[in-house]
Amino acid sequence: MARWGMVIDLDKCTGCQSCAVACKAENNVPHGSPKEHERRLTPFWNKVIAASHGEYPTMRIDLIPMPCMHCDNAPCVTVCPAKATYHREDGIVIQNFRRCIGCKYCIVACPYGVRSFNYKEPEEKEYHRPDLPPERADRGIWPFPHRVHGVVEKCTFCAERLAKGLYPACVEAGNRVKPGVLIFGDLDDPKSDLRLVLRKRYSIRRKPELGTGPNVYYMI
16 A cells, blocks of 8 residues: 655745645635734645745745645644544545544644644635536545534645545646646655655655654755
């Protein structure tokens, strides 16, 4: 079985936010008002943060896409009292929204800040896109067609798309803007594009000293 991972080429990231927008559209993540954004209450499964270094006029800004790291030793899995967060066999850290009790322990435990609490109902209207929204039929724990507020949400590597042989929505959208900016594949397959890139280029993982074993790599 595959063990999924992602490589993000920071040299190619332009900060266009297409990965974040595609993630919201694919997973029906609620919009946020300006006030909610100001209070940091808007849920994001994938976001692009800007990290500044130095001072003007020599200041540098790094643009960093931030999906879930899908850690091998995920703290969010350990602390969840309802077992709503767990590892799949393919390495994806998945969330069972029906089991989530909204205690937010996982948000506190996650050292990467990639989990969001859903404070309101998801939007029922279509996003600004020419094609129809994804089909929301109930197939068990995911996709969750009409989930309610009061649960914690996170990136799932678009598990429902992987089941159909498709790439995650962020990968498709990002590579349309800048080919090769997001590389997704099997970490255990030595011939996969992901492994080939990791062998050729220097990469880092966020906060490796914590021992969480994140499966998202950044090429710098």
